[in-house]
Amino acid sequence: MLITPRAEEVNQVVAILESGEFSGPEPMAKALIKQIADILSYREWWVLTHRFGNGQVGVNWAPFASQNEALKTAHRIALNGKFSAIKLHSSGALLANLTSSRRKGWCQVDGCGHADWVHLMNGTTRGKCGLESCPCTAYQK
Ligand SMILES: [Zn+2]
Ligand SMILES: [Zn+2]
Incomplete structure (x- = not known):
């Protein structure tokens, strides 16, 4: 699994590391593993x-x-x-598409619902969804 961490993925891990919500390293490690599994479920x-x-x-x-x-x-x-x-294809994206409660900050286009960062940049704004199977032609907040 030769992956390059994406800034948005790193940010989610850093948020846990810096949250101060954990009583020790073990609960933090469990939260990190779950979060990283979730992050990776959005990849193909x-x-x-x-x-x-x-x-x-x-x-x-x-x-x-x-x-x-x-x-x-x-x-x-x-x-x-x-x-x-x-x-x-991404099981995370599939499951996100099946639920009406889309993630905050993720694309609100019907049939998309993918993370902002999988949308291709079109100048300074985000354009069509970068997932091959997705019909989205323009990112919508
Ligand atoms: Zn999409
Ligand atoms: Zn989209």
């Missing part, structure tokens, strides 16, 4: 699949942060047969 991931040469289904591995990372790993495994990489 890749699965590396494998079939043996005779067509028999092999083992699938995940998550990888990119198609490139998945396929590079296939190269390192060096098994006979056929590898492919399959994209996993």
Whole structure:
């Protein structure tokens, strides 16, 4: 999982670290792990699949942060047969779209509901949603 932390993700972790709401390191660690899992659920991931040469289904591995990372790993495994990489769309975004209570600060366009930071910059304002599957053409607060 070769990821580059995004500023918005870092901010959410820093908010916990600086909150002063925790009685010790263990409750803070639990809150951090839950928050980071939530943050990562809003990303898209890749699965590396494998079939043996005779067509028999092999083992699938995940998550990888990119198609490139998945396929590079296939190269390192060096098994006979056929590898492919399959994209996993964000479960966080899916679930956010199913609830009417959208996250504060996230896009209010029907069918979007994604974070402001996944919207592509259009000059100084945020334009269409960067998630391939999303119909949103302009970010709305
Ligand atoms: Zn969207
Ligand atoms: Zn949007």
